[in-house]
Amino acid sequence: MGNCYVIVIDGLGVGAQEDAVEYGDENENTLVHLCKETGCKLPNLQRMGLGNIIPLSSVPVESDPLCAYGKMREVSAGKDSTTGHWEIAGVQLNQPFPTYPEGFPQKVIDQFCDGIGKEQVLVNKPYSGTEVIADYGEEHLQTGYPIVYTSADSVFQVAAHVDVTPVDTLYEWCEYARSEVLQDEHGVGRVIARPFEGTAGNFDRISEERHDYSLAPPDYNLINRLQQEGIKTYSIGKIIDLFGGDGFTQFRRTKSNAEGISQLLSLMSAASDSFVFVNLIDTDQKYGHRLDPAGYAECLQEIDRAIPAIVSKLEEDDILIITSDHGNDPTSESTDHSREFVPVLLFPHRKAFQRNMGTRETFSDIACTAADFFGVNADYPGSSMLNGDQ
Structure with missing residues (x-):
């Protein structure tokens, strides 16, 4: 064969x-x-x-x-x-996965926050992955709020600094988002964990620790x-x-x-x-x-x-x-x-x-x-x- x-x-x-x-x-x-x-x-x-x-x-x-x-x-x-x-x-x-050019509905964000024990998220709109951590990474370090963003694709991306949120915890958040939040009408193609590291002005995504949940x-x-x-x-x-x-x-x-x-x-x-x-x-x-x-x-x-x-x-x-x-x-x-x-x-x-x-x-x-x-x-x-x- x-x-x-x-x-x-x-x-x-x-x-x-x-x-x-x-x-x-x-x-x-x-x-x-x-x-x-x-x-x-x-x-x-x-x-x-x-x-x-x-x-x-x-x-x-x-x-x-x-x-x-x-x-x-x-x-x-x-x-x-x-x-x-x-x-x-x-x-x-026949139908594309849903996309969110204006960001995710508040009920989606609220459900995600309730599940991970956070008061709010940062950003919630389409953004470049490298630019979003450059623009919001310092605020994330100060508040501990996860950075949630999307793109033209059907993705719910969660970025967090490894010194604030351990990678395993970030994975747990994304697993929760995939299984409990982003289903049915909000069933995006992928939830993506985006850990990053570094200091203000020098943040870098850790690409090898990225994880996708389809x-x-x-x-x-x-x-x-x-x-x-x-x-x-x-x-x-x-x-x-x-x-x-x-x-x-x-x-x-x-x-x-x-x-x-x-x-x-x-x-x-x-x-x-x-x-x-x-x-x-x-x-x-x-x-x-x-x-x-x-x-x-x-x-x-x-x-x-x-x-x-x-x-x-x-x-x-x-x-x-x-x-x-x-x-x-x-x-x-x-x-x-x-x-x-x-x-x-x-x-x-x-x-x-x-x-x-x-x-x-x-x-x-x-x-x-x-x-x-x-x-x-x-x-x-x-x-x-x-x-x-x-």
Whole structure:
């Protein structure tokens, strides 16, 4: 049977979708703009066919790419990580998770405060994560009130200084918010714990201690379906959090892309007949949201350097899919995710129905492909990218 590996390079869009204007993202193109601004060279991803998907100024077309290549359209409403990963796993959302451009209703804040024993919170409006601690961190130190903020995405983020609120306590607050407050009509996609450290004027988020609490996906998602058939499922990175902490045989949270790649290579030495779902978050979290094209380019190059090692560990019966969950253009004026097509590369190309797979109609083609690969009956929207001979 073999292993199916899916690697999500978080926030790697390849151009605005037709409906991007509805999200204010009609001018976004993460990879094109990144290559134009930084001249980013990606020789191994180029060899796989990344430059064949769309014209890229610094990643040329490959005449004989190792992968089948194409791009995928997101059907679900929204442009957040939970929505993107769920659609990859066969779950399409007709309605987006709720967002709060004016901040959360007072009844939500009051219920949260009552549950954690605080009189009030600070901020309660959309804000940049780095700017909110710069602007309110000192007041937080003086009062002990947690900083609650959101963004254009469906998120309830809670920031607290580790000298005021221990990380474990912050996690407990967020677990309470997820399970008791933010359900039903206020069921945001994610509650996110955002610990930070430092002194006034020099506050820094502790990214490796961030923790996401997502809603649980519907039971029919790919991960649960594979487990029902006795197929082992593995999560590397934040995948486990995006699926409500359930559905995986084993999960390995990571603090960086380097650790994620290391964990993947380690698992590849032992995995058999398994589905391995990997998220490499640094492109999005550290560089896309912070509008840092140079850092984003270096991060992509780190992934590119790992490609030969990853490919060398693939067995004859394995397949590897590299994709993304949304865009996050670091050259934009916006620090939010963007409504973009995402790349899809399938290795080896001989297992795909054709080398140039064009524009796929849904991220759920990956769920269809994985189900096809493992011979599992699953009625997911979309179609398999395999040729039927694997």
